[in-house]
Amino acid sequence: xxxxxxxxxxxxxxxxxxxxxxxxxxxxxxxxxxxxxxxxxxxxxxxxxxxxxxxxxxxxxxxxxxxxxxxxxxxxxxxxxxxxxxxxxxxxxxxxxxxxxxxxxxxxxxxxxxxxxxxxxxxxxxxxxxxxxxxxxxxxxxxxxxxxxxxxxxxxxxxxxxxxxxxxxxxxxxxxxxxxxxxxxxxxxxxxxxxxxxxxxxxxxxxxxxxxxxxxxxxxxxxxxxxxxxxxxxxxxxxxxxxxxxxxxxxxxxxxxxxxxxxxxxxxxxxxxxxxxxxxxxxxxxxxxxxxxxxxxxxxxxxxxxxxxxxxxxxxxxxxxxxxxxxxxxxxxxxxxxxxxxxxxxxxxxxxxxxxxxxxxxxxxxxxxxxxxxxxxxxxxxxxxxxxxxxxxxxxxxxxxxxxxxxxxxxxxxxxxxxxxxxxxxxxxxxxxxxxxxxxxxxxxxxxxxxxxxxxxxxxxxxxxxxxxxxxxxxxxxxxxxxxxxxxxxxxxxxxxxxxxxxxxxxxxx
Numbered sequence: 001x002x003x004x005x006x007x008x009x010x011x012x013x014x015x016x017x018x019x020x021x022x023x024x025x026x027x028x029x030x031x032x033x034x035x036x037x038x039x040x041x042x043x044x045x046x047x048x049x050x051x052x053x054x055x056x057x058x059x060x061x062x063x064x065x066x067x068x069x070x071x072x073x074x075x076x077x078x079x080x081x082x083x084x085x086x087x088x089x090x091x092x093x094x095x096x097x098x099x100x101x102x103x104x105x106x107x108x109x110x111x112x113x114x115x116x117x118x119x120x121x122x123x124x125x126x127x128x129x130x131x132x133x134x135x136x137x138x139x140x141x142x143x144x145x146x147x148x149x150x151x152x153x154x155x156x157x158x159x160x161x162x163x164x165x166x167x168x169x170x171x172x173x174x175x176x177x178x179x180x181x182x183x184x185x186x187x188x189x190x191x192x193x194x195x196x197x198x199x200x201x202x203x204x205x206x207x208x209x210x211x212x213x214x215x216x217x218x219x220x221x222x223x224x225x226x227x228x229x230x231x232x233x234x235x236x237x238x239x240x241x242x243x244x245x246x247x248x249x250x251x252x253x254x255x256x257x258x259x260x261x262x263x264x265x266x267x268x269x270x271x272x273x274x275x276x277x278x279x280x281x282x283x284x285x286x287x288x289x290x291x292x293x294x295x296x297x298x299x300x301x302x303x304x305x306x307x308x309x310x311x312x313x314x315x316x317x318x319x320x321x322x323x324x325x326x327x328x329x330x331x332x333x334x335x336x337x338x339x340x341x342x343x344x345x346x347x348x349x350x351x352x353x354x355x356x357x358x359x360x361x362x363x364x365x366x367x368x369x370x371x372x373x374x375x376x377x378x379x380x381x382x383x384x385x386x387x388x389x390x391x392x393x394x395x396x397x398x399x400x401x402x403x404x405x406x407x408x409x410x411x412x413x414x415x416x417x418x419x420x421x422x423x424x425x426x427x428x429x430x431x432x433x434x435x436x437x438x439x440x441x442x443x444x445x446x447x448x449x450x451x452x453x454x455x456x457x458x459x460x461x462x463x464x465x466x467x468x469x470x471x472x473x474x475x476x477x478x479x480x481x482x483x484x485x486x487x488x489x490x491x492x493x494x495x496x497x498x499x500x501x502x503x504x505x506x507x508x509x510x
Contacts, residue, residue, distance in 0.1 A: 003034065003041060007050055015246075016106030017052045022060045029069045029080055040070065040078045056110060107244045136489045137454040139428035139477035144341060146395055151387045152340075152378070159377035175373050177364035178356070179206025179348070183380040187334075187348050190383055195309070196323040197332060199350045205359050207347040208371055210305060210335040215241040216362050217303055217331060217349070218268065222247040227266035231259045233460035233473075235277045235305070238270045256421070258283030261290040269295065270303040274318050277307050278457045278475055280423040280430045282318055292321060295329040305333045308426040310392055311479075313400035315424060328352030336379065338427065339392060344375060395479075403429070405483040406476060409490030416443065416497040418474065427479045430457065433472035439500065440472040446496045452489050 005028055011020035028034045041049070043057040061078060064070045072078040101109075178184070184201035191197040207213040214237055222228055224246035230239055232251035242249055250266060252259045258281050259271055271291065273283035283291075295302050304321045322332035335347035351359055370376060382388050406429055407422050420431035433440045447453060457473035478486060 003028070015103040016110065017050065018056050018060060018110050019106055021046070021050065021052065021057065022063060025060065025064060026067075026069055029064075029084055034080050036080050036082050036084065038080045040080065042078075053110075103246065104244055107246060108240075111240050111243055136452045136481065136485065137476045137478070139455040139475040140338075141477055141480040142338060142341075142395070142427065143398065143480045146391075146398060147341060148387065148391050151391075152382065155378035155382045155387070156374065158381060159374045162377065163374065175370045175376065176360070177367055177370055178360040179204070179370050180373070180376040180380060183376045183383075184348075186380045186383040190388075191332075191334075191350065195306070195317070195320050197320060197350060198323075199332075200353075203351055203353055203356050205349045205351060205356060205363060206370060206376065207349055207363065208345045208367070209337055210307075210333050210347045211237045211241070212363075213333045213347055213349045214238050214270070214303065214305070216359060217301075218242050218245050218247075220358060220362050221268055221301055226268075227264060229262075229264055229266045229269035231271060231276060233278060233457070234270070235272065235307070236460060238303075238305070242268075242270070254279055254281060256281060258287055259291075261287060261294055263294065263297075265298060266300055268301050268303060270305065271321070272305045272307045273321055274306055274309045275423075275426050277305075278428070278430050278460050278473070280421070280426055280428075285318070288319070288321055288324060292324060292329065296327050300329065302330045303333065304330050308338065309334075310339050311396060311399060311427060312425040313396060313403060322350060328354065331355070339388075339395070340379075344372075344379075346372060346375060346379060399427070399479045402478045402481060402483060402486060405486045406478040406490075409486055410476070413490055413494055414498075416493060428455070428475040428477045431474045431476065433474060437472060442500055443493070443497055446500065447493055450492050450496060452492045452496075 005021075005024035007020050007024045010023040011017060013020075025034075025040075034040070040061075043054045043061065046052075046057045047054045061070065065072075069081055069084055070078055071081045181201055183206060184204040187204055187206075188199055188201050191199060205213075207216070218228065218238075218241045222242065222245040225248075226245075227248045227250055228242045228245075229250045229252050230242060231254050233254070239249070247267070250262075250264050252262065252269070254260070254276055258273060258276055269291065271283070273288060273291075275282065291302060294300065302321055302325075306320060309317060309320075320332060322330045324330075329352075331352070332350040333347065334350075336344055337347070340346075349359060379388075403423070410418060410420055410429070410431065417433060417435040418431040419434050420429060423429055444453070444456065455475040455477065457475045458471060460473070481489070
């Protein structure tokens with residue numbers, strides 16, 4: 001079934017595919033082009049016809065249903081309503097307040113629609129000491145029981161005393177948007193010692209977490225008409241930040257050697273070379289050189305998100321692109337939210353000297369004075385006194401044992417067709433599901449009913465060209481779990497799979 005709509009005309013007017021589909025369908029109903037009771041195409045058909053996601057079509061159908069233009073239920077088809085809200089002739093279109101939103105916001109709305117069609121994430125596992133649903137293998141969690149609460153309290157109290165010895169408002173005003181200078185000094189020394197990155201405090205801008213750093217960078221570097229290269233699959237935060245700029249997105253495939261370089265005419269490439277998210281692969285030394293050569297040749301900037309680099313349990317960390325950069329083409333991002341605790345929204349960007357004042361200016365537009373001043377003061381002392389390094393060593397000892405327990409559990413997981421390449425770093429293990437989508441979805445839901453869940457990684461391809469909604473990937477978090485909890489969780493997964501009658505040869509290493 002195919003219908004002719006004025007989709008292209010409305011798209012040229014609004015720049016939003018969602019708004020164009022909504023306007024063209026509604027006006028086709030109002031004008032009588034689509035007759036009362038006429039059956040409409042399925043969401044899949046319209047998505048394929050206009051090159052948009054099914055989630056966007058579903059969202060538009062829901063809006064038209066709520067306004068009385070269409071009727072029907074899922075499974076029985078969708079039809080033009082028998083009595084539409086307005087007569088078909090002689091009415092001018094009345095613009096609704098919601099239609100006055102900017103192109104930026106429309107792109108943000110489309111991101112939400114693009115995420116539909118994937119298994120929903122499990123609810124947040126803990127909040128204020130309470131449990132909310134299945135959480136066992138949820139990724140991105142650390143074990144707060146290992147956090148040195150006493151030492152951190154001492155650092156915070158010292159920061160409060162320091163401020164109280166001065167005039168408190170003056171203490172707050174002295175911290176610029178780029179962050180406390182003392183903290184930038186501590187980060188500079190830490191990066192040189194741990195990662196071989198030589199950066200002065202003036203080349204470091206503190207942020208409210210890595211996502212804010214990503215968002216600010218693409219805002220000052222990208223715009224409609226420019227192109228951004230993203231890994232495929234990739235962290236949803238960078239895809240969202242890049243999408244709302246209106247820039248064209250290009251995907252770089254990821255294989256066992258990391259992101260595959262090309263010769264794109266692009267302004268930015270966003271990479272996670274030291275532990276690719278979500279797959280965990282490491283960018284090879286040869287490809288690091290190729291990416292740097294590409295950036296120099298094209299005059300591009302590489303945003304290097306050093307995701308989870310602190311958590312390597314064996315071997316040597318790969319050399320950061322920033323440490324290899326000799327031409328000011330790399331921006332390096334890091335965060336303390338994982339290594340300390342999620343509520344500490346402090347990250348940092350290490351930028352070429354020519355960009356430092358520009359990034360600080362962009363950040364100051366949203367935050368004229370740095371947020372979390374006391375925490376910045378405390379963290380500076382915490383790092384300088386060696387407490388931070390001691391805390392990291394303790395975490396890594398514990399997490400190494402827990403990761404080994406997870407690998408044993410996956411090796412012994414009979415029946416369920418997970419394929420994985422054992423990781424020696426990070427806070428999760430990535431695994432590809434080689435069975436059917438239906439079996440995966442049933443297994444995941446059944447496990448959640450038993451109080452066991454993992455983070456579904458399928459959505460990290462959502463909204464990208466070539467994304468396959470039938471492929472399924474799992475991220476097994478382990479850092480927050482004791483070894484016996486990991487064993488019990490794996491046993492529950494095996495029992496649930498066997499209860500579904502599964503038999504696909506078992507989990508195996510890639």
